[in-house]
Amino acid sequence: MGNQRMILPAHSDGIHLSLAELLHYQKQSVRWLPPARSIWSYLSGHHDSTGKGRGMDFAEVRPYQKGDDVRSIDWRITARTGKPHTKLYTEERECPVMVAVDLSSTMQYGTQLLYKSVQAAHIASLICWLTVAQKDRVGAVVIGGEQVVDCPPTARQQGPLQIVNAIKRVHEQTLETGKNQSRDTFLTAMSQLHRLCPKGSDLIVISDFNQLSDGAEQRLKQLAQHNHLRLLHVFDPIEQGETAYRGRFWLGDHRRSLQVSFGRKSTLASLRHDFERHQQRLTALSNQLRSPVYHVSAGKPLLDQLGGIRG
Structure with missing residues (x-):
């Protein structure tokens, strides 16, 4: 079910995380500093410069x-x-950046190139290095299977280093234990994000949002009232019904498994239908929050989705 022609990002095997692959994004951050480029404009499909002068x-x-x-x-x-x-x-006032990165069990899944959790870690790393390059503080909330790790906002390189180490540690622990995340864990993470971030912060939540509960939605609404909130949805191509595989395959989590026939049109149509419903829910939430939602595939390297720039 993999895509052999797609090249993995530097230092990555697509499943595990290494410090080398997360530190790789430090040198990439200079390419996205205002006024030259904006990663958000590229993710929105708008490729013109929207940067502002510092200060x-x-x-x-x-x-x-x-x-x-x-x-x-x-x-x-x-x-x-x-x-x-x-x-x-x-x-311009100081604008701390807070990143919530979801590395839970539903994110540790991928069929073509990367696990969704690995792609989420790459995005978080790039945002962290970009933030300190613009001389702002950066902090994070890292979500694992049954744990939420806080990294308070910190300036200079200490902030990203603290965060990428926490991401690597939580990712490894979640891979090893294989414990499923409950919706309460995601809600706890949003509550801790609310506690940690100063008003006026720039907040980015990176997740597949499969554990989004009514309580978490309410917490996001509270966060959006006094902060600049962005939602970044990470998905796998198979969730859209995109796969060249046409045989039968066993899919499952740590509680149950089932055999799925990808040769049936009805199977792919059902996957697409479920994906579209999830997209519609996120769009509706985005409208309520008055906050943009971006979509990033785990089937392509992150830098290929940001204007084709690689390094």
Whole structure:
């Protein structure tokens, strides 16, 4: 069921985690520093630069007024409207970044290239290194089978190093024990994220969201009220019914298993239907939270999904 033509990311075997593969993203972070690029614009499908200058946040555009700095004129809008317009900025405040990364049992699954948990770890590592490169503090909540590990926001390289070590440790423990995560664990993680992050933080939740409960949704709504929240959904291609395998295969977790025939169109259609329903739930939640949701496949290297840049 694997894809032999797809090349694994540097230092990765697709199942286990090593410090080398997570530290690899440190040198990649410079490629995504504003104003050059934005990983979020690439994940949204918009490939133009949306970066801002360090120390200032873009606020709005309004008609030019006497005394405005001519260097702040928005020439594109001025040309389009025929009337001069000025860009307004607000001073940028410190914006700690908090990452919640789900490494639980439903994430430790993959059919083509990487386990979803491995892809989630790669995303978290890139975000951490990118954050400290922009001189912001970064912290994390790492979710395992029956544990939630806190990494309070820390500046400089100490923050990412603490986080990638916690990710590697929790991932190994969850692989070894094989314990299933309960919805209470995901809810606990969202509660700890709420406790750890200062108001005004940039929050990123990386998960397949298969353990999303009503209580966790409520906690996410509370987090979205005072923070900038992003949801990052990691999925495996087979969840979309995408596989070249047409035989029978045993699938299961640590409680039960069943034989599935991938040669049947009804099997693939059922998988696609379930995936679409899950997508619709996440879209509805995203709309309620007024927070964007992004989708990343575990069937392709992360850097290939960010504009094809690899290194």
